[in-house]
Amino acid sequence: MKITTELVDYISELSRLELEAGEKRDMTAELERIVAYMDVLNQLDTTGVEPMSHVFPVKNVLREDEVVPSQDRSELLAGSPAPDGEAFLVPKAVE
């Protein structure tokens, strides 16, 4: 699997990351080596093996629906870089 700078540009955009030229060159080479190494998995025949996302078959964990206090709004907003007392502030996102 060849990792190209175009591919790195594409996954950077999906990841909301912006690499400088030198960083991009290094990252492309490193990802190439890492992905080449991961290709060793193709030596293992997994035909018919069900992909395992979770080792314990825990599904649909339910609980009683109880009314409990939610977190205090001002405390939640306190960790934000730009709160206005009621909400998180961000630049205008729709025209």
Place this chain on the structure above:
Amino acid sequence: MKLRELTALELGAAIQKGEVSIKEAAQAALDAVAARDGALNAFITVTAERALSRAEQLQAGVKDAQSPLYGVPMAIKDNICTRGVRTSCASKILGDFAPPYDATVVDKLAKTGAVSLGKLNMDEFAMGSTSETSFYGPVKNPWDLERVPGGSSGGAAAAVAAGMGWYAIGSDTGGSIRQPASYCGVTGMKPTYGTVSRYGLIAYASSLDQIGPLCRDAADCAAILDVLQGKDAKDGTSLDGQYSHLLSGLTGDVRGLKIGLPVDCYGDGLNGEVRSAVLAVADALKSRGAEVVELAFPVMEYVVPAYYIIAAAEASSNLSRFDGVKYGWRAEGYEGLADLYRKTRTQGFGSEVKRRILLGTFVLSSGYYDAYYKKALQVKAVIKGAFDKAFQQCDMLLTPVAPTTAPRLGESLSDPLQMYLSDVYTVSVNLAGLPGLSMPCGFDSKGLPIGAQLIGPHFGEGVLLSAAHAFQLDTDYHKRTPKGGDLA
């Protein structure tokens, strides 16, 4: 009485008997931090005043204490949320974020009378095997300041080894408790997935992350797990179960226990001194009546790639929440919302975190998903099957924790793939959700600690701790203490 060389349970007993006050104990640990941590950098945040006032408050309750750990000072890895105390994940992007709530484990420890000394340094977002990727600078190994303490819970292991607290709470996604425990000569345990709540643990790879203790010995690990384990309504993956009392189960009796030696774990790439020290554990347990069997574990070459694909995939998703809006740090000079995200993440994450986010995004992206991510999940099933087969032949596996003792600072940073490969003995345990314990089993010719790993079947904590306890009754490796950073 040399306070700093006691185990957590010994100190707890001394507090109970009134031989030492909780404040004296906390002060002794803080003195160690003041003397040694300038050189070691194990702490990101030291909460000295909070610790001393908490110690005073707790003193009045000593006679009614329920826990053998009441009053014992400890510290917490910086990816575990502590209400009102900075929780940075050793990343720039979280800035001075102080969570509005406590993690379930923090809450449980507070209720048993723990005194927290502060928050421990680590690899950024727990991504690394050396504790060098921290925004707050690398942690040094107290046995040799030129070497790494391991990672990602490197601050936790270094603190316990250097007497800066009697135990620490860490997290383990691919070996992050066990490997630093090994490099620093302490005992650490990654419990069965789901036995300890992850609520309040800042997620790296949710299907693999587990919280666990780093301690002076196996008995301390048992006592701490007795506090931490149990179903938590706030973590849907935590498991209901009959949790046995681990501490009272430690008898030193290993007669009839079958110890499996997976021959594939003792082949090429394993340092000779590490091999001999780990195999000597088998002999020691044999002399107490255990049986040793060799068996095949023919999946070793697949464990690292499967692990890094799955961990990176989950990381790329989990870390999308860090965007400069809801918590932490925000970049300046952005134009519009997407640019705010991009600049904050680009400047806020270090290069190892970016590498794993990009790798994870790649393996999940359209066109590559089946070849990498789905394939890794299939390989995970095969690895789980190999463990199931192994545990039909034995009660636990004995392996090295890492192929070598602690490397020099800087060596691993220059070659990320080489660093990933050093996780070969630990990552499979997380993939299969098993309990794994790391304990000191010797020293190499450079005087660096060597660790042995015991791996058990699901809910096999008791049998692992029993075997480790038995080994520690016969040896004193776990009692040796390093001098690094000690000005005294």
